[in-house]
Amino acid sequence: MQIPSFIDGNPLFKALPVPVRIRMEAYLDHINALLAVENASVLKQMAPSAVRGLFLQRGRADEPAKMKATHRVHFDFKYPADNAKMRRLYEKAKRLQWNGSMDLDWSIDVDPMNPEVPLMGREFVDWDHLAGHGIVFNQKERQDFLWRVTSWMLSQFLHGEQGALMASAQVTEATPIFDGKYYGATQVMDEARHVEVFSRYLEDKLQLRYEINDNLFTIIDGLMTDSRWDIKFLGMQILVEGLALGAFSTMYKMTSEPLLKELLRRVIQDEARHVNFGLLTLRPYYTGQLTEKERIEREDWAFEVVVLMRNRFLAHELYEEAFAHQLTRRQWNTFVSEMPGMALFRRVMFERLVPNLRAIGLLTPRVMARYEKMGFGEFVHMPASDELTEADLLGATA
Numbered sequence: 302m303q304i305p306s307f308i309d310g311n312p313l314f315k316a317l318p319v320p321v322r323i324r325m326e327a328y329l330d331h332i333n334a335l336l337a338v339e340n341a342s343v344l345k346q347m348a349p350s351a352v353r354g355l356f357l358q359r360g361r362a363d364e365p366a367k368m369k370a371t372h373r374v375h376f377d378f379k380y381p382a383d384n385a386k387m388r389r390l391y392e393k394a395k396r397l398q399w400n401g402s403m404d405l406d407w408s409i410d411v412d413p414m415n416p417e418v419p420l421m422g423r424e425f426v427d428w429d430h431l432a433g434h435g436i437v438f439n440q441k442e443r444q445d446f447l448w449r450v451t452s453w454m455l456s457q458f459l460h461g462e463q464g465a466l467m468a469s470a471q472v473t474e475a476t477p478i479f480d481g482k483y484y485g486a487t488q489v490m491d492e493a494r495h496v497e498v499f500s501r502y503l504e505d506k507l508q509l510r511y512e513i514n515d516n517l518f519t520i521i522d523g524l525m526t527d528s529r530w531d532i533k534f535l536g537m538q539i540l541v542e543g544l545a546l547g548a549f550s551t552m553y554k555m556t557s558e559p560l561l562k563e564l565l566r567r568v569i570q571d572e573a574r575h576v577n578f579g580l581l582t583l584r585p586y587y588t589g590q591l592t593e594k595e596r597i598e599r600e601d602w603a604f605e606v607v608v609l610m611r612n613r614f615l616a617h618e619l620y621e622e623a624f625a626h627q628l629t630r631r632q633w634n635t636f637v638s639e640m641p642g643m644a645l646f647r648r649v650m651f652e653r654l655v656p657n658l659r660a661i662g663l664l665t666p667r668v669m670a671r672y673e674k675m676g677f678g679e680f681v682h683m684p685a686s687d688e689l690t691e692a693d694l695l696g697a698t699a
């Protein structure tokens with residue numbers, strides 16, 4: 302069921318002050334997203350986080366966000382060597398640590414307005430699409446728009462990294478695999494470093510940071526407050542990390558700015574380990590230790606988060622900042638969805654993510670048709686992240 306839009310083309314609606322219209326459009330959008338969730342128990346699980354993220358916008362409040370953790374901390378005083386592969390990943394992670402303040406050349410001067418060293422190529426945006434709505438940018442304005450889009454994306458990477466920092470601490474506490482605790486501790490360090498470098502890059506070099514996207518806040522809130530340890534792994538280590546790996550690879554390929562390129566190369570190397578941590582943990586658990594009812598719930602939960610990530614990261618923070626008086630939210634959604642750069646981002650992100658869902662056993666025939674309907678059928682048989690080399694990840698097929 303969907304509430305039909307009474308907004309587009311409605312003269313009464315157009316007459317409303319822009320801030321009121323922005324809120325009403327957003328609420329309608331959010332309500333429709335929730336109504337589209339098919340599995341009632343998944344909807345029930347997501348609803349409290351959706352209220353906090355989408356309607357109360359806790360991520361944008363002035364005071365820090367506090368989330369109530371409800372998971373069990375798993376101790377083992379026998380200190381078992383219980384997973385050799387995880388132990389090898391831990392050794393590798395210790396070897397590959399790097400220092401965000403020393404190993405990157407922060408002396409590089411970054412000028413977002415320099416067309417000779419673009420943060421993103423001009424072909425990232427379909428300028429003709431905007432012109433069709435009467436929005437025509439000159440050269441300088443185009444550069445300014447690309448700076449804002451890049452800052453928006455990097456800001457979401459930064460907020461996602463803070464989520465990963467907290468989530469990796471939680472999964473380290475909650476995992477029943479002892480070798481996973483050793484490994485998890487290295488990921489906590491990795492994520493702290495990622496927060497450090499993205500934050501510094503935005504603050505010192507781009508001098509612009511956007512607030513967290515409400516949908517991203519909702520996903521993070523859901524993971525932090527869920528008591529089931531495997532959902533934390535599924536949400537953060539498979540879905541968010543998988544998506545991030547694709548996003549970082551795409552930006553790595555697109556940017557000409559040398560400091561950002563090197564920063565992303567190093568982060569990608571770390572992130573590949575993080576996704577593998579999720580695969581190593583969940584593959585045996587989901588393919589052998591769950592009841593059918595429990596597995597179905599995970600399948601549906603993962604699918605709804607994928608839908609959310611596929612349809613709702615549309616840079617509304619940018620829209621509300623500069624375009625709400627010229628375009629409706631729906632027109633903006635079409636523009637962003639069809640932007641060539643965004644389409645490439647989406648493709649690579651789901652090319653990374655969907656095979657990982659197959660690898661942990663959550664792409665059963667029961668849900669396959671739904672993924673195919675979203676256009677993800679071609680990704681299903683691609684290699685999972687643990688079968689990819691670093692060169693594959695940096696090469697980001699397109």
Ligand SMILES: [Fe+2]
Nearest residue numbers: 462465492495
């Ligand atoms: Fe990270």
Ligand SMILES: [Fe+2]
Nearest residue numbers: 465542572575
């Ligand atoms: Fe990560």
